[in-house]
Amino acid sequence: MKIDLHSHTFCSDGVLSPTELVIRAVDKGVDALAITDHDTVAGLAEAKESISKQQLPLQLINGVEISTSWQNFEIHIVGLNIDPTNACFLQQLASQQQRRLERAEEMARRLAKSNIPDVLPAVLALANGAALTRTHFARHLVNIGQASSMNNVFKKFLGRGKIGYVPNSWVEMAQAVQWIQAAGGEAVLAHPLKYKINTKWLKRLLADFAAAKGDAVEIISPQQTPQQRRDLWALCQQHGFSASVGSDFHQPTTWNELGKNLYLPDDVLPVWHHWPLAQTAKGNLSN
Structure with a gap:
């Protein structure tokens, strides 16, 4: 059984619609998929409806990915099996969306001071109601010729210390x-090796996540080595975490795909x- 518990639609910074995403998941042999858009559950209803209408052989896991703050780092926490109709939770996510808008406004002001005007209206149009992310800024700056690639945008404009960088004000991780x-739901520490922290800080992060009563750690992500997976699992065992897997899929690329190598x-x-799916998954995943 193939399971992928981390993916994105155009309701945040992915490029596919929820319908397109679930169809692609089936095409790639995925049996269970979590849609985990940034600070929003807006894509879940469409995905569920599409699965039902087209009778797709796919189990949808209701998910979300919350941007958080920990020790001046931006840490992402995935929520799995959350109730997307929970009124209090929706209000909390709305507060995150407000933080995103305020950050976007400040990013646009800083870029305007560097002779890149009118960024916010263009970014809002590009997002089309989706949760605003730096990815939307990067896409716009590439579109208008300010950079040759998304990575180049972050190196020139949006990375830490650059002219368009604005520190986050996300909710605390705990x-x-x-x-x-x-x-x-269950709280999962997402892609712990992506935060560019050394082993000492990684151990501290996992200890604090355990103190916050987190549930699991995403130990399987694309482009990890077998040794990195073993090392992460060893750290998980110290704190009693279970293990999660996720492609962190945003769009079709040559280096990442739904369900691949998880x-x-x-x-x-x-x-x-x-x-309930554990009886068929038997604790293992196919390639």
């Missing part, structure tokens, strides 16, 4: 864990071990 669990070693406890 509070986001509480939000997710109060909405019936396999767990036999001795790893998956986050879904107590879910």
Whole structure:
């Protein structure tokens, strides 16, 4: 059974619609998919409806990815099996959306001072109601010829210390864990090797995530080595975490795909071990 618990639609910074995403997941042999857009659950209803109408052989896991603040780092926490109709949770996500808008406004002001005007209206049009991210800014700056690629945008304009960089004001990591669990979900530390922190800080992050009563860690992500997966699992065992897997899919690329290489070693406890799908998954994933 192939499971992917981290993916995005155009409701945040992905490029596919929820319908397109679930169809692609089936085409790639995925059996269970979590849609985890940034600070929004807006794509879940369409995805569920599409699966039902087209009778797709896909189990949808209601998810979200919350941007949080920890020790001046931006840390992402995935929520799995959340209740997307929980009124309190929706209000909390709305507060994150307001933070995103305020950050976007300040980014646009800073870019305007560097002779790149009228960025915010263009970015809002590009997002088309989706959760605003720096990716939308990057796409716009590439479109208008300010950079040759998305990566180049971050190097020139949006990375830490650059002219368009604005520090985040996200919810604290421990509070986001509480939000997710109060909405019936499980809190997963997303892609821990992407934060560009050394081993000492990584251990500290996992310790604080454990103190916040987090549930699992995403130990399987694209382009990890087998040794990195083993090392992450060893750290998880120290804190009693289960393991999650996710492609962090945003768009079709040559280096990442839904469900690709998301396999767990036999001795790893998956986050879904107590879910209804566990009986068929048997704790393992196919390539």
